[in-house]
Amino acid sequence: MGGAGRSALGDAGRVNWDGSDTTHSRLGGNPEGCGALSRDALELAAIARTEPDLKLEQGVEAHLFLCARCRAAVDAFSADNALLGEFAVVKPRVATRLEAALQAEAAQPSGPIPGYQLLGEIHRGGQGAVYRAEQIATRRACAVKMLLGGRFAGEREMVRFEREIAVVARLRHPSIVTLYESGLSREGEPWFAMELVEGERLDRYVAARSMPPREIARLLRTVAEAVAYAHRRGIIHRDLKPGNILVDADGMPRVLDFGLARADEVDGADMPSASRTLAGEFLGTFAYAAPEQLKGDPAAIDSRCDLYALGTVLYECLTGRKPFEGARSIGELVQQKTETVPPRPSVLRTGVDRDLDVIVLRLLAPDPARRYETADALVEDLERFLDGRPILAREDSVSYVVVKTLRRHWVISSAVGLLLCTIVGATIALAVAYAHAERQRVRSERTLASFRDAVGSVNPESGAGSAQLTVEQFLELIEQNAAQELASEPAVLAGVLDTVGIVHLGFEDAARAESALESALATRRELRARGECTDAEVAESLHNMGRVLILQGRLGEAETSYREAMALRVAALGADDPRSMLTTRHLASCLRRQKRLPEARAMFDELERRALAIEGYSALELAAIRNGNAFVASEEGQHEAALRAFQDALAAIRGELPPDDYRIGRSLFNIAVEEEKLGRVEDARRHGEQALEILRRRKGGDAATVQRVEQLLGSSSGSCRTSQAQTSLRAGSPARVPPWGLRRCPAGGTPG
Amino acid sequence: MEIDRTTTALLAALFDPKNAAAWEAFDRRYRPILTGFARNCGLRELEAAEVAQETIVRFVEEYREGKYDRSRGRLGAWLVTIARYRVLDLRRKAGTARVERGESAIVNIDDEQSVTQAYEKERRHAVLREALDELRAKSKTDPRTVKAFEMLVYHGLSVPVVAEELGISAHDVYLAKSRVAAKLREIVQRLEREFEESPGEWEAPGARPSAMLGE
CATH class of the missing domain: 1.10.510.10 (Transferase(Phosphotransferase) domain 1)
Incomplete structure (x- = not known):
């Protein structure tokens, strides 16, 4: 291809296509040659020394062999070319290369970024330059950003960057600038096109408007x-x-x-x-x-x-x-x-x-x-x-800790994984929150390690787990693991046992719940005596203990436990603290179950008065308090009033909860009971069935609550339907905690 | 003449704390060099940026306090001395020697020659970069000539491909490369003179900037 161009020989003085003329003087003693060869010819001769592909015109080599001046000129041009080798390691910065490309654009139909026409620089920052641009196909105005980094980024970084862009491009949010597409420029630099926002920087916007x-x-x-x-x-x-x-x-x-x-x-x-x-x-x-x-x-x-x-x-x-x-x-x-x-x-x-x-x-x-x-x-x-x-x-909020911990530690890939992770996540989160409060990072790390082991042990691919694993078995694994791993960390262990107990309680498995909670309480009492744990924590265990005892019908013991918990909570947290109020409500409910109705009613009324005085008090908790009073009314035989109160409570919590929340089920059940007492059999059956559907899903067929609903349905609509329902329930798979169970039903949230 | 043309003029202007333009020019010229130098010492980007920042700030402080005696040594030597201490400082703080990033040539910071070479390399790169910028921004060289040069030198494309892409003959591609080379040599020569403190004026023969070591 050497001779493809114009004749270089004898063409001296022509104006080159790059606009420079061939006879301009060069700085630092430019080689001129003797005049027999054109400057182009001399330059080409210099290039030919390193470019074997370049064939010189006939006669050029012969002249050079004879003419020392022309040889010197070629030497000088060669030195220039050697300089280019140095430039190969100094890649120009993106922005300037882009500028060059912009300049070239007039002469060249395709710009540096295929499909886009760059219209001018908007901003230049630490990472690159942003250009106003137009997508040629759609005539859509957009912004194109070119990134710096090509100079130092390796292949892997580039790939990672590209992948990240692809992920970001899927973000769709009114307050996030949308990415349209991305790619590599002709220069090999990553770029992306995004929505063009004409706006003011936040700080200036705020300052300008005071x-x-x-x-x-x-x-x-x-x-x-x-x-x-x-x-x-x-x-x-x-x-x-x-x-x-x-x-x-x-x-x-x-x-x-x-x-x-x-x-x-x-x-x-x-x-x-x-x-x-x-x-x-x-x-x-x-x-x-x-x-x-x-x-x-x-x-x-x-x-x-x-x-x-x-x-x-x-x-x-x-x-x-x-x-x-x-x-x-x-x-x-x-x-x-x-x-x-x-x-x-x-x-x-x-x-x-x-x-x-x-x-x-x-x-x-x-x-x-x-x-x-x-x-x-x-x-x-x-x-x-x-x-x-x-x-x-x-205060640290447990549910946020749960969400955060989950996100940080697990990739949730299956329903079973989700289920297990929720339980474990909550457990760990409690332990972590506790450890944070104690400023004992080591503890939380040990806890995390311990629970990773626990999760690992139920992995069906490597451990004992299978799709048939029940929550009971899983909790047992956690309990064993915790007891071993955390023997030297009783404070964390107590937190874990407390959570395990609450989950058992959720399934109305009183025996297991009692065992776990009793250990937790005993441990905390010991720690309290040594000053290594707070009254509030002891109160938490006492409160949970009260719930177990209620479940077992041991009402007197429950009352003692709740009273102690309430005293500690009021002293440590104040009477208006939601936790103090919660314990008081449970105590009132306990009194109601003992048929001490005036005492219970007085306590519920007092709670309601106080709740209404607290700004922003949880609507759910307020509904639970009113629910408690409705139970008292029912016990007093005022079924019309009780029914109205239960209906109000349901209406109040409906807006706050998903339609199949356990508490919705409980409220429907309460309504059904009152309707049955009032002889409204059809209403009772309808509401009872709705309640059953929710509770069955949430608690499993064996839970006492579910059986009570079944009994209610049995007495109101005949034994055939009931036995059918029971058979299908009993034959069902073992109970599992729904993934959202812990988040939506915090400890002690059972109304009534 | 622009204030930032020669290092000598730049340093003179730098004495005036209110002269923001001098600052800017000095910073623009030396920050990339120092950052590159620190990076070659095995530091991460952020650390390298910090070394450059601290070096520049300290130099200007010492310079304005009159601690930098022109007769004692070249500006580069002074900057390197400061930068080197900053690098050592960072490494000491980091505790153990950093796991190298798999780069073949990490500067041995204890070896004077190696350090000087590393700085010199960065300085030269800065000159070359600036030359390229100038070629694009200021010279009247046809953008297609620059384009042909870049395609050949940076992208390793062959002459026929470049000729095809740009729609010119192979000879023209060769000539474009040669033209750019000549132009760049011209710019580089001038920049080298501007970057360099003229040795006669700045460097007392045999003087080592030992006073700078006492931080």
Whole structure:
């Protein structure tokens, strides 16, 4: 192909296609040759030394052999070409290459990114450049982002990045900027196209409008919802900051770049310049990063990093400054973030509510375990704040721990897996929450290890498990495992046994529940004597013990247990604490069962009065209290009043619970009983059957509650139907806890 | 002449704490070099960024306090000394030696020559990068010429493929490469002069920047 071009020989002085003319003078003593050969010919001769494919024109080599001046010129050109070898290792930065491509676009119909026409730069940041673009096929306006990192990223990183983009592209949320598609540019750099948002950066938006704290909290709740949505899909943002949150024309915040930032792709060359302020400005990039992120351990990065970043964003929006300022190095910043507490936002800006302080500082906790467990929990608390309800930030919520623990430790792949994980997750979560409270990380780790073993032991592929494994057997495995593994950690063991007992209780297996709860109570009493456990924990065991005794009909003992629990709870937590109220309600119910009706009624009335005085008191709990009073009415023979009260209770809880919740079943049953007493047989049967369906599913055929419903149905509609129902129930598979059982039915939640 | 042209001019301007442009230019020039250097010492990106940050901040502080005596040694040597201590510091804090990232050439930080070479390599790369940027941004070279050059040099595409892609003859591809090479050499030569503190002015023969070691 050497001769494919124009003749190089004797063509001196022509203007080259690149616009340069061949006779321009070169810096540093340009080789000119003797004039017999054109510059092109000399250059080609130089190239031919390293390019065997290039054939020179006839006569060129002969001339060079004879002419020293031309040889010197060729030598000089060769030296230039050698320089190119050096350039091969210095790949140009993406943005500049892209610029070149942009320039070239006029001459070239296809741009650097197939299918898109780039229209100009919108933004350039640490990771790359964002361009306004148009998708050629659809004429749709969009933004195209090219990422830096090609220079250092290996094949594996690229593949991982591509995969992550594919996952992120499936995120669909009104507050998350939608990714359209992605690929590799002609330059081999990853790019992606996303929805074009014309908006204002969150911090500037807030500042420009002097937004009141409540409005800021409202905006942040929307952002947190988006983050929670992504977290539920396993995607962590990793780089949340005001620059990644735009508020669009409708006032809707939109989060950009989900899941795309990785600490190991930060290119030092493109860090923000240190120029403006010696150190402060530069460190701005790291201001939003959680301390564990700054320490650079990829294993420490989980969804709670995003919560930390949201805390910083919220802090900055509220106060106009970052929580930690003035650090001169990343090391110093980490130290500040782990060892100091920033001033409360309310100190820096008047009008910031104390609850908002608590929320912000909780998000900024140096230990991830002390932050909110999930973004959902943050959303909930912001909602509570906005609704004027008490926030939850002060106490660890078990259900969030459960969800979080589950997500972190298991990949749930089958229904059985889900079932087991829920039980174990709850158990572990309780132990973990307990261990956290005690600031004993070692304990929680040991507990986790122990329960991993327990789960492993029921894996049908490697352990004793099978599809026929009952909950009883599974709990027994846990109990054995815990007793062995946690012998030296009685406090954790007691927490585990307590939970095991509650699950047995849920299945109305009184004997097993009693055994587990008795051990838990005894252990806690011992620990209490040594000062290693709180009154509240002893009270928890006593309360649960009361439930077992009620189930066994040992009402006097139950009363003693409940009274002790109530005294401890009221002293430790206050009379208005939901746990104190719960124990009191159970005690009232216990009195009612003992036919001490005036005492019971007085206690229920007092509870109702107090519950109504507490703002934001749980609607379910209030319904349970009224339910208790309805039972008293029934015992007193006031069946009309009782029926109305039960119906009210059902109406009150219907909006709060899924339609097949156990408590709905119980309420239907209560209604059916009253209807039966009032002689409304058809209504009673209808409601009884509905109740049976729910309770059968929830508790299994052997549960006492279910048998009581069956009896009721038997007495109201004839023995044939009953025996049929019983046969089919008895023949059913062994009872299993539904996966949502623990979450929806917290300890002691049984109404009546 | 632009303020940031020569290192000498840059340093003079840097004395004035209010001269933000000098800062910016100094930072733009040396941060990538120092980051690359630290990276070659086996640090992760974030750590390397930190080393670069601390080195630049400390240098400018010392410089403004008059601790950096021009006659004592070249700017690069001073920066390397600071950066090297920062790297050692980070490694010490990390406790044990880091598991290497499988890169073939990690700088032996105890070996002076190896350290100097590593810095020199990064400095040269910075010059080459800037030359490329300038070639694109400022020179009048036809974008297609640049394109042909990139396709050949970076993407290892063969001459016929490049010719086909760009719709020019093979000879033109060869010539494009040669043209770019000549242009780049011109830019690189100029940049090298600008980057370098002129030795006569800056370097006292035989002087080692020993005073800098005392941190």
